[in-house]
Amino acid sequence: MVKILLHVCCANCAIYPVKRLRENNFDVSGFWYNPNIHPCIEHLLRFNSTVSFANSQGLKLIHKDTYEPENHLRMSIQSKEERCYGCYRLRLYATAETAVENHLEAFTTTLLFSKYQNFDSIVGIGYEASERYGIKFLAEDFRKGWDEGRRLSLEMGFYRQKYCGCVFSRKEIKKNNKDGVGGKCLILVV
Numbered sequence: 001m002v003k004i005l006l007h008v009c010c011a012n013c014a015i016y017p018v019k020r021l022r023e024n025n026f027d028v029s030g031f032w033y034n035p036n037i038h039p040c041i042e043h044l045l046r047f048n049s050t051v052s053f054a055n056s057q058g059l060k061l062i063h064k065d066t067y068e069p070e071n072h073l074r075m076s077i078q079s080k081e082e083r084c085y086g087c088y089r090l091r092l093y094a095t096a097e098t099a100v101e102n103h104l105e106a107f108t109t110t111l112l113f114s115k116y117q118n119f120d121s122i123v124g125i126g127y128e129a130s131e132r133y134g135i136k137f138l139a140e141d142f143r144k145g146w147d148e149g150r151r152l153s154l155e156m157g158f159y160r161q162k163y164c165g166c167v168f169s170r171k172e173i174k175k176n177n178k179d180g181v182g183g184k185c186l187i188l189v190v
Contacts, residue, residue: 005102030050092109107126
């Protein structure tokens with residue numbers, strides 16, 4: 001049984017990949033590191049939902065205990081494409097490094113589940129991290145389980161977010177009035 005570390009962006013996106021990996025005889029541990037998520041309350045909502053999911057599935061969850069949006073913001077004042085690419089790199093490199101530190105054999109990410117993410121960029125960065133840290137990257141296309149994962153997520157009642165996580169994706173959603181806020185931004189001081 002191969003021991004694999006699954007980077008988890010949120011509980012909803014983890015449901016199908018955890019199921020699929022276990023069906024394929026992987027010993028799965030989860031890893032929470034998402035400095036892109038803004039504001040802090042959103043980070044906490046997603047983290048708490050992920051902890052609930054991990055507990056319900058008997059999934060070991062490794063996590064960084066700090067909220068570090070500055071790590072994401074440093075590299076995110078760029079074009080959208082470069083910003084997303086940098087965000088993927090930040091999280092996948094941390095996942096590969098953590099997998100090595102915990103003596104695991106491979107790593108992957110729930111980002112490969114979302115039909116809203118750039119699959120090819122994620123795979124490319126995963127292989128870069130694999131080479132850099134000397135650990136295998138599993139580039140499975142979890143998107144084929146999108147409908148099943150969404151259905152299970154609704155049944156399980158986990159918190160469902162409406163944007164990727166970063167301040168820029170939040171602003172895009174608000175601008176397009178996709179969450180009923182009408183483009184007005186709530187500011188949270190932490």
